[in-house]
Amino acid sequence: MASAGIPAAPTQPALPSGPAVFKTIPYAFILPEILCGTWVWILVAATSVSLPLLQGWVMYVSLSSCLISLLLLISYIFGFHKNSENWKVLDSLYHGATAILYLSAAVLQANATITSESGPNSPLYYQLNSAASFFAFITTFLYVLHAFSIYYQ
Numbered sequence: 001m002a003s004a005g006i007p008a009a010p011t012q013p014a015l016p017s018g019p020a021v022f023k024t025i026p027y028a029f030i031l032p033e034i035l036c037g038t039w040v041w042i043l044v045a046a047t048s049v050s051l052p053l054l055q056g057w058v059m060y061v062s063l064s065s066c067l068i069s070l071l072l073l074i075s076y077i078f079g080f081h082k083n084s085e086n087w088k089v090l091d092s093l094y095h096g097a098t099a100i101l102y103l104s105a106a107v108l109q110a111n112a113t114i115t116s117e118s119g120p121n122s123p124l125y126y127q128l129n130s131a132a133s134f135f136a137f138i139t140t141f142l143y144v145l146h147a148f149s150i151y152y153q
Contacts (some may be wrong), residue, residue: 015081015088018077021073026149029143029149030072032142033065033069033143036139038062040135041058041066043128043131043135044058044109047116050125051112054108054111055108057104057105058105058108058136061101061102061104062105062136072094091146091150095143095147095150099146099147102139102140105136106137106140109129109136112129113126
């Protein structure tokens with residue numbers, strides 16, 4: 001006789017720790033986010049800031065998100081999460097909010113790039129600002145990918 005039991009609930013995959021962080025898809029995006037975000041604030045810092053309010057926001061978003069992502073990566077590597085579901089919620093909320101902030105920073109950096117076309121030393125600063133804009137949009141895309149992949153996992 002077949003037993004009429006309750007079907008087994010799907011189990012959630014375990015949160016990675018140690019080197020497995022770099023091999024699982026949502027968490028493997030953290031290191032490229034940090035590297036591209038670092039390039040953004042290095043390139044913005046290397047330019048002559050023509051619009052301090054706009055590029056100040058870009059620096060704030062890129063530097064703070066880089067540091068928080070680094071802390072999140074360290075906590076995953078050392079296993080501070082202890083496989084708690086709250087870490088998935090925290091990770092998804094952080095990366096979703098940071099994606100929105102980075103999109104605003106990328107748009108402002110693109111505006112600063114357009115305005116840096118004219119002026120003294122314009123070819124050098126224009127190239128640095130365009131590279132910063134490129135990396136800002138790439139970093140935004142990485143944060144969006146991470147937020148959606150952790151949400152749908």
